[in-house]
Amino acid sequence: MAIAPVLVPTALGSRGGSSSRRRRYWRTTALAYLFLLPAVVVIAVFHFFAIGFAFYISLFNWKVIRGAFLALTNYTVILQDSDFHQALVTTIWYAVLTVPISIILALVAALLLSRNLRGVAVYRTLFFIPYVTSTVAAAAVWRVIFRPDGAISGFWKWAGAPSPQWLNEPRGIFQLVLQPFGIVPPAWADGPSLALFCIAVMSIWYSQGFDTVVFLAGLTAIPKELYEAARLDGASEGQVFRYLTWPLLMPTTFFILVISVIGSFKAFNQIYIMTGGGPAGTTTTVALLVYNQAFRYGHLGYASSLAFILFAIILGLTLVQFRVVGRGVRAASG
Amino acid sequence: MASTTQTRQLPAIRTGTTTRHTRHPLRAVPVYSALTVGGILVALPFIWMVLTSFKTQFEALAYPPTFLPSVWHLSNYADAWKLPGPWPGGFARYFVNTIFIASATTAGSIITSVLAGYTFAKMEFFGRNVVFMCLLATLMVPFEAMLVPDFVIVKSLHWYDTYQALIVPWLASVFGIFLLRQTISTLPNELWDAAQLDGLGHAGYLYRVVAPLSLPGILTLALFGFLESWNSLLWPLIVTSSDTMRPLQVGLSFFITENGTQISQLMAAATFTIAPILVLFLVAQRQFIEGIARAGLKG
Numbered sequence: 001m002a003i004a005p006v007l008v009p010t011a012l013g014s015r016g017g018s019s020s021r022r023r024r025y026w027r028t029t030a031l032a033y034l035f036l037l038p039a040v041v042v043i044a045v046f047h048f049f050a051i052g053f054a055f056y057i058s059l060f061n062w063k064v065i066r067g068a069f070l071a072l073t074n075y076t077v078i079l080q081d082s083d084f085h086q087a088l089v090t091t092i093w094y095a096v097l098t099v100p101i102s103i104i105l106a107l108v109a110a111l112l113l114s115r116n117l118r119g120v121a122v123y124r125t126l127f128f129i130p131y132v133t134s135t136v137a138a139a140a141v142w143r144v145i146f147r148p149d150g151a152i153s154g155f156w157k158w159a160g161a162p163s164p165q166w167l168n169e170p171r172g173i174f175q176l177v178l179q180p181f182g183i184v185p186p187a188w189a190d191g192p193s194l195a196l197f198c199i200a201v202m203s204i205w206y207s208q209g210f211d212t213v214v215f216l217a218g219l220t221a222i223p224k225e226l227y228e229a230a231r232l233d234g235a236s237e238g239q240v241f242r243y244l245t246w247p248l249l250m251p252t253t254f255f256i257l258v259i260s261v262i263g264s265f266k267a268f269n270q271i272y273i274m275t276g277g278g279p280a281g282t283t284t285t286v287a288l289l290v291y292n293q294a295f296r297y298g299h300l301g302y303a304s305s306l307a308f309i310l311f312a313i314i315l316g317l318t319l320v321q322f323r324v325v326g327r328g329v330r331a332a333s334g
Numbered sequence: 335m336a337s338t339t340q341t342r343q344l345p346a347i348r349t350g351t352t353t354r355h356t357r358h359p360l361r362a363v364p365v366y367s368a369l370t371v372g373g374i375l376v377a378l379p380f381i382w383m384v385l386t387s388f389k390t391q392f393e394a395l396a397y398p399p400t401f402l403p404s405v406w407h408l409s410n411y412a413d414a415w416k417l418p419g420p421w422p423g424g425f426a427r428y429f430v431n432t433i434f435i436a437s438a439t440t441a442g443s444i445i446t447s448v449l450a451g452y453t454f455a456k457m458e459f460f461g462r463n464v465v466f467m468c469l470l471a472t473l474m475v476p477f478e479a480m481l482v483p484d485f486v487i488v489k490s491l492h493w494y495d496t497y498q499a500l501i502v503p504w505l506a507s508v509f510g511i512f513l514l515r516q517t518i519s520t521l522p523n524e525l526w527d528a529a530q531l532d533g534l535g536h537a538g539y540l541y542r543v544v545a546p547l548s549l550p551g552i553l554t555l556a557l558f559g560f561l562e563s564w565n566s567l568l569w570p571l572i573v574t575s576s577d578t579m580r581p582l583q584v585g586l587s588f589f590i591t592e593n594g595t596q597i598s599q600l601m602a603a604a605t606f607t608i609a610p611i612l613v614l615f616l617v618a619q620r621q622f623i624e625g626i627a628r629a630g631l632k633g
Contacts, residue, residue, distance in 0.1 A: 032459035039446035042506035047472040053483040137604040217627030
């Protein structure tokens, strides 16, 4: 009971005491809601009401102002829209290109940093810097680096190879890699465009510092005694990693995986700045499609439906990860 | 109090786990080499950005490329600051806007989060769990799904292209409430008993005792809030239309995508956009990294 007994007047009998306590409870309740009021008003309007309102908007042909009621037509149209299909494939490719590589790089970096060497804190700071810089400014730098007449192309030319078009290249990376060997893959196996690949490089550079810091925190949480015991038992470094570090780090890896997949499905800034969704729409992810539909073409109803579908996909993916990978995590660490 | 929470969290993160691999000094060489290669790859875009910002447009695109500028041109910074092109405000205006918006949203979200965090952590009241669960539920919905309705709400309030639109939706954050609820719930209840003996009510206790003792949590929230506001693009892009209302990232994004923007001026603009946050990070990196690590461990 949070109510301190000292303040309950002792002169009152037990009946009076409980009614005074009840009065205090309701006074506290009133005060609590007064304290909550500023936060609750903002969150109620811009988060809570907004979610319901988003669904309401998605049921209409809403262009700047509300138009005809469409029921679920927006949703059925989207599911058959080839732009949506392409954006979904692009988004999945973007996640596939960024998430695993980020996690592996970050894990390696964290394992190296966790060795108690002098001066490694400087490296940790350095790896983390991209994450605090603005994505817009960082994407501007990478956009310039990847120009057809920019630094990477210059390096390519210097090495004597014909330079690709980087961010202007809509063709798939598998197609481009196989081209010198005279192999033309079928259209479905072209892979993500080189432009999307370049954005993925920037995104990995940007996010690895965050993953590294989280991995480091996970590594520090592993009790030192376990390593001492393993060493006494004569375990090799590989065995220590395979049977000790990796399983005990599983919850951290899982957390990073979930966060990264969600992040890759929501990525907007670097794509908007580096390509704006081009060339030939090959870097238009679902998040970018939502923006284009709503704020370039003014199709607010359609965009709102699209956002709900994106939300459903993210939610579904998270649940799948919890079921499939999460079970493995519990088995490995439990 | 503040220092005890820090010493409990920090040394482990800072020093790492093991000394097991470092008995022989030579074994450290591959580790340092790998870290250095990684460090160079991470730093190279920044180095290149700064070097290019001092070159002429001609030299920035020259082939073969030069590494160091042949002549160091400071003028790119002045030219980018004044912003050539159809933008009368210039970066001075964008900076003022961003500093104002980031300060206002950070201050606001600290106040609302301390109040709400304290209420959830230390007060018994009717409907506490229901309200808390409702807040929790909003965390599941991505910002993208609220973009359209929030835009319509702002428009119907006639806030489009005003500071209100840029500030008010960010005056409270569920993340901030959770963070401070967490921080405040670690304070011992005896403090409240003692405060009551001294005649303090909830408000006085919150202001005089809880807020000062929760400073580490408040600082973490302030840093992340300020960083998020400083770096945000999507929302201000949507709700502003006039050049004088634009915050820094939106202004920069227009400068980037405009045809004919000079590369060296663009890199100068990127440099001075990044610099203040970089300084802030280097000064307060403990808070940053600890905050991230703590969030990660909870998951």
